[in-house]
Amino acid sequence: MVDRAAFEAIAAAHPEVVIPLEQTPDWVEFERALGRAPLGIWEYRDPSGELVATASFIHVVRRLRASVVAVNGPVWFAERTPAAERLLLEAVREQFRKDPTVDPLYVRMQVATRQAPATGPIEHGWYEREIVVDLRPTEAELLKGFRPNARNSIRRAQRDGITVRHIPREEWTAVFARELFPIMVETAERDGFQSFDSTYYETLLRVLGDHLRLLVAYQDGVALSWLITTEYRGYAVYYFAGSTHAARRMFAPYLLLWEAFRALKAAGNTACGLTGIESENYPSLANVTTFKRNFSKNVVVVPTTYDIPLNSARYAAVSAVLAARRSGPSAAKGLARRMAGPTRLRRSSPATTKS
Incomplete structure (x- = not known):
């Protein structure tokens, strides 16, 4: 070992x-x-x-x-x-x-x-394709590389008064339990998956804090959308996220992810994986695939x-x-x-x- x-x-x-x-x-x-x-x-x-x-x-x-x-x-x-x-x-x-x-x-x-001895699996355990965003270009070049829909959505969220806050580490677990976990519950019910309980995310934030960021999109002081990113050796991952119906109507997730890219790039990360997209064994990821493809054409195959x-x-x-x-x-x-x-x-x- x-x-x-x-x-x-x-x-x-x-x-x-x-x-x-x-x-x-x-x-x-x-x-x-x-x-x-x-x-x-x-x-x-x-x-x-x-x-x-x-x-x-x-x-x-x-x-x-x-x-x-x-x-x-x-x-x-x-x-x-x-x-x-x-x-x-x-x-x-x-x-x-x-x-x-x-x-x-x-x-x-x-x-x-x-090949033998590999077989099955009894159930699939990880996604097989993901979008990876190259963070090495300048911010202007990075934004220009998005699809027009993403750029327009970012501007619309800004016009609607959406603001993004980087939550200080000492506030993470309290903010998550109070404001963000209810959004995860709503997201899971809407998109048809079962989320972890709040303790899982709070433990993640507490134990892996050196490698995480927590960003939240607000309008008039009300949390609408949030995300957690991970970072390790210059590679970042858009790991967990949740959004309300109102957030989607006001395009808050687009502005939120854009601000995350900016922060990750400034911290020296060279790429950000957006996690799973639709594949043969994961057709249920079609909805998130549409969103993620707005930010890059770079599709990476995962074993x-x-x-x-x-x-x-x-x-x-x-x-x-x-x-x-x-x-x-x-x-x-x-x-x-x-x-x-x-x-x-x-x-x-x-x-x-x-x-």
């Missing part, structure tokens, strides 16, 4: 690699603060000792299955060829087959080239999340139960009764983990 000092040494030696915040020691502390079970960050090296990748894992326990999940990972430091990825998949599978502290049904991680079963027969049985559950409860109960117990296999791999 890699401690903070070793991780920071790896990161410093590879300044060109974009390391997601979810794959850092700071995110490990966030998961721990939520009461979850992080399993630490591991490094993987080839037979010659050269660094291939790192991965931060979380132990997730749900009904019918436990899993080990690398959120937005692993991070690759070597060339990500299909052959190299196959060795990593085998090494990860062997690692958790031998780990006496966990008994996962599968390991979930991003895979660029789908798809797949499962690495530790026991193929049991994984297939659980997959069948879950599929049947979606079709009808009686079919699911029948399959559950027929599920086989776990069988352990052992297979060596040329790739190794380093602790």
